[in-house]
Amino acid sequence: MRTTLTATYRSLQANLNRSGVRLQDLRLMAASGRRINRPSDDPAAIAPMLQTQDRLRAAGRYQSTISTTLGRMDNLDSRMEQLENLMVQAKEIAIAAGNGSASESDRASYAQQIQLLREEVYHLANAQEDGKYLFAGYAQGSKPFPDADDPLTYAGDDGIIEMEIGPGEKVRTNLTGAELFQGAGGGVNLLAVLAELEQNITAGDASALSNQLDRLDQAADQVRSQRSLMGTLAQRVERAGDRMADYKDDMTALLSNYRDADLIETYSQLAQQEQAFTAALSVTGKISQLSILDYL
Amino acid sequence: MSGLSSALNLGKSSLATHQKLIEVAGNNIANVNTPGYSRQVANLATVPALNMRGFLVGQGVTVSSVQREQDVFLTRQLRDKNAALGEQAAKTSHLTELERIFDIGDNSLSSRINEFFDAWQQLSANPGGSVERNAVLQQGALVADGFQTAQKDLQRLGSQIDDTLAAKLGDINLKLQQVADFNQRISTVEATGVSANSDRDQRDLLLQELSYTLGVQAYENSNGTVSVQLGNGLPLVEGNRAMSLEAGQDGDKMTFAVNLGSTTRPLDGNSLGGEFKGLLSLRDELIPQVQGQLDQLAHALVTEVNALHAAGTGQDGSTGVLFFRNLTNASGAAAGIGVAITDSRQLAAGQNAGEGDNRNALAMAALAESKVLGGTDTFTTFYGNLASRVGLAGAQNRLSQTGLEDTLVQLQNLRDSKVGVSLEEEMINLIQFQRGFEASAKLLTTVDEMMETVLSIKR
Numbered sequence: 017m018r019t020t021l022t023a024t025y026r027s028l029q030a031n032l033n034r035s036g037v038r039l040q041d042l043r044l045m046a047a048s049g050r051r052i053n054r055p056s057d058d059p060a061a062i063a064p065m066l067q068t069q070d071r072l073r074a075a076g077r078y079q080s081t082i083s084t085t086l087g088r089m090d091n092l093d094s095r096m097e098q099l100e101n102l103m104v105q106a107k108e109i110a111i112a113a114g115n116g117s118a119s120e121s122d123r124a125s126y127a128q129q130i131q132l133l134r135e136e137v138y139h140l141a142n143a144q145e146d147g148k149y150l151f152a153g154y155a156q157g158s159k160p161f162p163d164a165d166d167p168l169t170y171a172g173d174d175g176i177i178e179m180e181i182g183p184g185e186k187v188r189t190n191l192t193g194a195e196l197f198q199g200a201g202g203g204v205n206l207l208a209v210l211a212e213l214e215q216n217i218t219a220g221d222a223s224a225l226s227n228q229l230d231r232l233d234q235a236a237d238q239v240r241s242q243r244s245l246m247g248t249l250a251q252r253v254e255r256a257g258d259r260m261a262d263y264k265d266d267m268t269a270l271l272s273n274y275r276d277a278d279l280i281e282t283y284s285q286l287a288q289q290e291q292a293f294t295a296a297l298s299v300t301g302k303i304s305q306l307s308i309l310d311y312l
Numbered sequence: 313m314s315g316l317s318s319a320l321n322l323g324k325s326s327l328a329t330h331q332k333l334i335e336v337a338g339n340n341i342a343n344v345n346t347p348g349y350s351r352q353v354a355n356l357a358t359v360p361a362l363n364m365r366g367f368l369v370g371q372g373v374t375v376s377s378v379q380r381e382q383d384v385f386l387t388r389q390l391r392d393k394n395a396a397l398g399e400q401a402a403k404t405s406h407l408t409e410l411e412r413i414f415d416i417g418d419n420s421l422s423s424r425i426n427e428f429f430d431a432w433q434q435l436s437a438n439p440g441g442s443v444e445r446n447a448v449l450q451q452g453a454l455v456a457d458g459f460q461t462a463q464k465d466l467q468r469l470g471s472q473i474d475d476t477l478a479a480k481l482g483d484i485n486l487k488l489q490q491v492a493d494f495n496q497r498i499s500t501v502e503a504t505g506v507s508a509n510s511d512r513d514q515r516d517l518l519l520q521e522l523s524y525t526l527g528v529q530a531y532e533n534s535n536g537t538v539s540v541q542l543g544n545g546l547p548l549v550e551g552n553r554a555m556s557l558e559a560g561q562d563g564d565k566m567t568f569a570v571n572l573g574s575t576t577r578p579l580d581g582n583s584l585g586g587e588f589k590g591l592l593s594l595r596d597e598l599i600p601q602v603q604g605q606l607d608q609l610a611h612a613l614v615t616e617v618n619a620l621h622a623a624g625t626g627q628d629g630s631t632g633v634l635f636f637r638n639l640t641n642a643s644g645a646a647a648g649i650g651v652a653i654t655d656s657r658q659l660a661a662g663q664n665a666g667e668g669d670n671r672n673a674l675a676m677a678a679l680a681e682s683k684v685l686g687g688t689d690t691f692t693t694f695y696g697n698l699a700s701r702v703g704l705a706g707a708q709n710r711l712s713q714t715g716l717e718d719t720l721v722q723l724q725n726l727r728d729s730k731v732g733v734s735l736e737e738e739m740i741n742l743i744q745f746q747r748g749f750e751a752s753a754k755l756l757t758t759v760d761e762m763m764e765t766v767l768s769i770k771r
Contacts, residue, residue, distance in 0.1 A: 020734045022345065023725040030721045034714070054411045055703025056710065062416060062703055063696025070426045070680070070692050077433050084437050148440060154666025156440060177668050179437060183681060186674070308736045312743070 028300045035293045042286045051277040065274040068267055075264040078182055082257040085179045088189055089250040092150065095143055096243040099196075099206075102140070103236040106133055106210060110232055113217045114225040127217040134210040138164045141197045141207070151193035153177075160193040167207030170194045181256040182263075187249050196242055204235045315364070316766070318371065319759045325359060325372030326752035332375045333745040340733045348517030350380040350731040352509055380509040381731035387516055390723050394520050395527035397716040398586035399593075400709055402476075406469060406594055407706045410602070413465045414699040421458040422695040425613065428455045429680035435661050436673035440627070445656035452635065452651045459610045463646040466603050473595045474566040477588060478559050480525055481568075485556045488540070491518050492554035495537035499552075502536045522548075527585015544583035546570050565595075598705055603646070605698045610645035613691060614638075616684050617676070624660025624672030633658050 044053060052058050052065065112118065113126040141151055141161045148156035154175030162171055172193050178186040194200035197207055209231050216224045336354045343349040355378070359371040416422070428451040435444040494515040501508040515538065522528045522540065528548060530538045540549035548555050548570065558576065560567045568588075569576040581592040614636040621635040637652045639645050653659060662669025685694045 018729045018732075018734045018737065020344075020728045020732045022732055023728040026721055026724060026728075030717065052416070054408075054706070055414060055416055055699045056407075056411055056706030057703070059700040059703035059707055062700035063693050066416060066420075066422050066692050066696040066699070067690075069423070073426055073430060074433075074680070077430050081433070081437050148668060152668070154662060154664060154669035156666065156668035173664075173666060175664075175666055175669055177670060178674065179670075180433065180674055180677065184678070190668070308739050312739060 024303060028296070028303065032293070032296050032300065035289065035296050039286075039289045039293055042282060042289055045277045046279070046282045046286055049277055049279065050275055052275050061274050065271065068271045068274060072264065072267040072271060074183070075260055075267055078180070078260050079257065079264070081179055082181050082253055082260060085181060085187070085189055085253050086250065086257070088145070089246060089253065091145055092189075092191070092246055093243065093250070095140055095150065096196075096239060096246070099137065099140055100236060100239045100243065102133055102137055103206070103232060103239055106130065106213065107229065107232045107236065109133070110213055110217075110225060110229055114222060114229070116222070120220075123217050123220055127214050130210060130214040130217060134207070134214060135164065137197070137206060137210060141193055151191060151196060153190070153192045153194075161197070161207070165211075167198070167205055167211050170198055174200075181253055182260060185256065187253055187256075189249075191242055191246065196239070199235075199238060203238045204231055206235045206238075209235055316759055316763055318362070318369075320756065320763075322359075322370070322372035323752055323756040323759060325374060326755065327749060329356065329373045329375055330745050330749035330752060334742065334749065336378060337738050337741045337745060341735065341738050344733045344735060344738075346513075348513050348520070349733065350382055350509070350513050351733050352378050352380050354378050377507060378509065379507055380512065382512075383727065383730045386723065386727045386730065390720070390727065391520055391523040391528075391530070393716060393720050393723060394524040395585040397713065397720055398524035398527065399590035400713040400716060402587035402590040403594055403709050404713060406473060406591070407702075407709050409465075409469055409472075410598070410702050411706050413462050413469070414602070414695075414702045416699055420695075420699075421455075421462055422692050422699075424451070424455045424458040425691050425695070426680060427451050429677050432673050433677035435659075436670040436677055439661035439670040439673055440667035442656060445627075445659050445661070448659055449651060449653060449656055452653075455613070456636070456649045456651055459606070459646045459649045462606055463603075466599060466606070470595055470599055471564075473591050477568070477591055478566060480587070481557050481559055484522065484525055485554075487518050487522055488548055488554040488556065491515060491522070491538070491540060491549045492552050494518070495549065496552035498536045508536070523586060525587045527589055542570070542579070542583050543585055546577055546579075546583060547572070598702075602698065602702060604643075605694075605701075607642050607645040608685070609691065609694055609698070610649045611639055611642035612685050612694075614645065614649055616679055620672065620676050620679065621660050624663055624675075625665050625669075626658040626660050627665065627667065628655075628657045629665040630658050631660070633660065635659075 045051060052061060055062050109126050109129050113123055118126070138161055142159050143150045149158070149160055149172070150156075152158065152160040152172030154177070155172045158171055160170055160172035163169055170193050174192055174194065175190075176188050176192075177190040179189050180186050192200070195203070198205045209228065213225075213228050213232070216228060333354050333356075336352055340351055355376045356373055357376040359374050361368040361370050414420075428448075431444070431448040431451040435441070435448055438444050494511050498508045498511050498515065501511070519528065519530050519538065519540065526548075527543060528540050529543065530540050532538050533551075537551050538549070539547065539551075541547055555573070556571050557579075558569050558571050560569060568579040570579060579588075581589055581596060584592065618634045618636055618638065622632045625631050626633060634652050637648065637650045639648055661673040663671045680692070681690060683690055685691070689697065
């Protein structure tokens with residue numbers, strides 16, 4: 017076996033090349049902080065990595081949906097609180113008006129109060145948010161209760177608006193005017209009750225008035241129970257928000273697991289490789305100093 | 313006197329021979345860095361002895377031949393491994409480009425598809441909003457653009473490969489002709505009994521290069537010529553005659569054929585090796601496969617989105633509207649994809665015309681996570697598999713290329729150790745030959761002095 021200078025230099029060059037490529041890869045890894053910079057870096061990890069990336073993006077979207085939903089539900093809740101108060105007020109007025117000592121002019125004043133109250137309830141029933149009617153179902157573009165004197169007309173629909181607050185997890189975020197105000201499905205029609213109440217007070221019909229008191233109680237209960245239903249849903253949304261934050265953290269960790277380089281390991285490998293490269297360079301330098309020509 | 317003059321002759325032959333030896337060593341040293349050069353060795357022989365008064369006396373030395381060292385096994389190994397390396401090396405840059413097309417970063421096709429469904433999710437929170445509606449349309453256009461860009465890049469990659477191959481043809485034909493010329497010279501020179509050393513070296517080098525680009529096989533004939541063939545036995549060089557490779561066009565693809573003079577024979581990936589095989593396998597296997605999958609992805613996306621969209625109702629009450637332009641079949645889907653809707657009011661967020669109806673938007677957003685491709689893959693995992701297939705090809709290529717480069721370095725080192733020039737060896741030879749030359753000169757002076765002595769006997 018003979019060694020020739022060409023062979024020696026060729027081997028050195030091949031080693032330097034390989035060392036250089038490895039050094040470059042490690043530098044890229046350290047600079048980008050990523051283990052996978054292109055599909056060939058780890059073909060098996062690509063599909064799960066992309067999926068995790070998607071889920072992370074989706075989690076961000078769910079979080080923003082959740083905060084929108086919560087805002088909407090808060091809004092709905094405050095309207096219902098108003099409605100509840102109005103119903104309590106109506107009952108107080110009804111009791112006062114039912115008192116036998118009320119004079120004609122008192123009754124007229126009570127009737128006027130009820131009328132104002134009724135207008136307020138109509139106003140609530142046609143409440144808008146961002147130009148959309150809250151209690152109109154899907155038909156948010158048009159007034160659900162167009163005629164203040166006609167408690168039986170509902171121009172909205174039965175649309176239940178759901179929001180997706182997690183993968184496949186949907187919650188209802190609205191109440192239709194028919195359910196809340198007209199008592200669709202066996203409830204009390206608040207608008208009709210108030211209209212009748214006004215008539216009864218004006219007419220001074222004491223027995224009818226005491227009848228109305230029961231219906232007013234039922235109406236207040238109806239509002240309260242719907243409000244508590246929405247309150248429970250809002251809590252669920254809030255909890256989903258907390259869960260989504262956890263989920264997002266998990267996905268971030270998982271993505272990092274797939275994609276990111278272990279920096280400590282990378283840096284130590286980089287240092288190691290730099291040393292190897294320096295050694296290879298210095299050997300190359302030494303080789304050229306050793307020649308038979310110096311000894312002849 | 314006759315003895316002395318024959319001794320003079322002997323000295324002369326010795327001087328000339330050592331001079332020749334030094335020339336050969338000098339030639340070796342001069343070619344220490346010449347690629348493909350094989351070390352030459354001068355074979356010495358004694359000049360036939362003469363019978364002088366009953367004694368056989370040697371008449372000096374002569375260079376009987378100058379031969380090159382060679383190792384047939386290593387030469388063939390080098391050719392084979394060069395063909396294998398060529399196959400891998402040619403693919404590298406194109407595979408890198410392919411990896412760029414099927415990128416996995418934030419601007420990848422997969423991200424765009426996901427952002428499209430994300431826009432639907434956003435729309436579901438505010439189905440009446442014109443900003444959200446326009447966002448869906450814009451994301452849809454971006455998805456279509458992503459598909460078309462990938463499709464165009466793939467096509468460009470195919471035609472780049474064709475260009476690369478076509479550019480090599482001229483060089484290959486020239487080399488084939490050179491091999492034929494060397495065949496002619498070597499057979500003529502060697503018919504006179506002299507070894508055509510450097511011509512053989514250069515021919516070997518040419519064959520190695522041809523092997524790298526074309527994966528040729530070569531067999532030496534008894535008259536010193538080599539026959540060069542393709543893997544399937546089609547002749548490329550026969551004696552002093554070289555065939556030529558030609559490029560043709562079949563549709564949008566380039567085809568290759570050997571011109572055998574009277575006929576032409578088509579070439580396919582199997583008959584070739586080296587760079588041609590690597591590039592053709594990319595062009596005819598990997599790229600069409602990837603293209604097919606891209607079309608499949610585009611087709612599934614268009615079909616699923618359109619079906620859901622047509623079932624929904626737009627803000628203006630329109631139903632049965634297609635979101636993407638209708639595609640009849642999967643082939644060409646990636647090139648044909650485009651958003652059909654222009655008016656954002658036609659976007660079917662709901663199942664009735666109500667402004668607040670978000671049912672269809674929710675259903676659309678759920679498509680992102682449903683396994684619509686073959687019942688096993690979501691859009692994202694399908695794309696992921698596609699990217700990982702490309703990545704796998706790239707990783708494999710990198711691995712085999714590194715391995716083959718190492719093997720070739722080893723083989724070349726082995727060849728150098730057998731037939732290459734070692735400067736140390738040549739230097740020592742130089743000293744040895746110089747001493748021989750000096751001794752021959754000494755012999756001549758001695759004989760000269762002896763002659764003078766003889767001549768001085770008679771005053």
